[in-house]
Amino acid sequence: MRPGYFVTGFPGFISEHFIKLWLSDKEAKNIYLLVQPSMSTKANEKVEHLLRGASNRSTIQIIEGDITKNHLGLPDPTKDYLKEKIQYVWHLAAIYDLAVPKSLAFKVNVTGTYHVNEWVQSLPHIKRYVYFSTAYIAGKREGSIKAGELIRPEAFRNHYEETKYEAEVLVDRLKNHIPTTIIRPGIVKGSVKSGETTKFDGPYYMMNIIDRLKGSSFIPYIGRSATVLNVVPVDYVVKAANWLGHLEAGAGKTYHLTDPNPYPARELFRFIMIAQTGRKPSYSVPHQFVDRLLSFKAARKLLRVERESVEYFFWKGSFDQGDTEQDLAGTGITCPDFLEGLEPMISFYNLHKRDERFHPPVN
Numbered sequence: 290m291r292p293g294y295f296v297t298g299f300p301g302f303i304s305e306h307f308i309k310l311w312l313s314d315k316e317a318k319n320i321y322l323l324v325q326p327s328m329s330t331k332a333n334e335k336v337e338h339l340l341r342g343a344s345n346r347s348t349i350q351i352i353e354g355d356i357t358k359n360h361l362g363l364p365d366p367t368k369d370y371l372k373e374k375i376q377y378v379w380h381l382a383a384i385y386d387l388a389v390p391k392s393l394a395f396k397v398n399v400t401g402t403y404h405v406n407e408w409v410q411s412l413p414h415i416k417r418y419v420y421f422s423t424a425y426i427a428g429k430r431e432g433s434i435k436a437g438e439l440i441r442p443e444a445f446r447n448h449y450e451e452t453k454y455e456a457e458v459l460v461d462r463l464k465n466h467i468p469t470t471i472i473r474p475g476i477v478k479g480s481v482k483s484g485e486t487t488k489f490d491g492p493y494y495m496m497n498i499i500d501r502l503k504g505s506s507f508i509p510y511i512g513r514s515a516t517v518l519n520v521v522p523v524d525y526v527v528k529a530a531n532w533l534g535h536l537e538a539g540a541g542k543t544y545h546l547t548d549p550n551p552y553p554a555r556e557l558f559r560f561i562m563i564a565q566t567g568r569k570p571s572y573s574v575p576h577q578f579v580d581r582l583l584s585f586k587a588a589r590k591l592l593r594v595e596r597e598s599v600e601y602f603f604w605k606g607s608f609d610q611g612d613t614e615q616d617l618a619g620t621g622i623t624c625p626d627f628l629e630g631l632e633p634m635i636s637f638y639n640l641h642k643r644d645e646r647f648h649p650p651v652n
Contacts, residue, residue: 378412484635512575
């Protein structure tokens with residue numbers, strides 16, 4: 290009997306990569322994708338494309354629903370049908386936006402996760418519940434952050450971090466009676482091989498700045514901080530999470546999927562600028578100046594950068610991933626150096642930088 294997988298967050302970037310992986314492995318699966326009705330057409334088009342490249346006999350079924358509603362917005366016959374089919378739940382749906390209003394972030398990230406938790410607890414054959422959090426639920430805590438810790442920081446940088454923390458608290462409570470694995474990735478970028486991504490945020494904000502200023506005589510560093518910026522490619526995140534989400538020892542654990550050897554944000558900016566323009570930053574401007582500049586919506590829109598992103602250049606924290614390295618030992622799954630994927634990243638950005646579909650709205 291094929292195992293049944295229930296996935297939220299499709300047709301999102303990370304969920305699509307999981308589907309690609311599952312369609313290429315040895316075991317055929319019955320995959321059920323919870324999709325908002327407004328996204329159904331796009332989801333079906335993606336599924337058709339993905340199935341054309343499948344190397345196993347997995348099936349994929351679109352289930353229209355909504356995590357922000359009771360019972361995921363599913364009618365009783367659908368709920369009853371799925372309960373007997375599902376062994377694995379992968380909850381990836383969330384608002385990934387640093388400038389998201391608190392009410393919307395809470396509705397999707399916290400209330401939505403509450404509803405998914407309720408659904409998971411109703412499944413009689415559940416073997417694993419995998420929840421995608423973020424390493425940055427650490428907020429403004431500093432020093433070494435351990436994956437086994439779930440400590441509320443004194444402050445968060447934005448509502449995205451805060452609501453993802455609150456959602457993880459809800460999921461963490463299930464560990465005592467549901468086989469649960471929590472995944473905390475760093476800042477996820479595109480494929481290390483192809484550079485492919487679906488939106489230009491995170492490290493791509495640096496590319497936006499450089500691209501918009503490349504006609505000027507000088508492009509400066511932002512401040513003088515030695516803070517590292519933890520960026521990981523989607524290929525690594527998906528392969529590692531897939532292994533850990535099936536590993537028997539992974540039940541009841543939380544894992545950081547972060548770069549064990551991250552570069553300082555200042556260095557990443559220099560690497561990207563050289564790759565984009567052939568030039569190096571020649572001086573620094575105070576980060577307070579940049580923060581003040583980005584307080585103006587016109588500046589944010591011109592540079593295509595959210596103000597909230599600047600704070601990540603000055604956070605003095607790091608992520609411990611001892612359990613991750615231990616449980617991935619011998620698999621060959623390791624986080625590649627940022628520079629390995631830089632050329633494909635730049636090429637993909639240059640190819641699509643004028644396509645508005647890749648640029649999330651700047652608030």
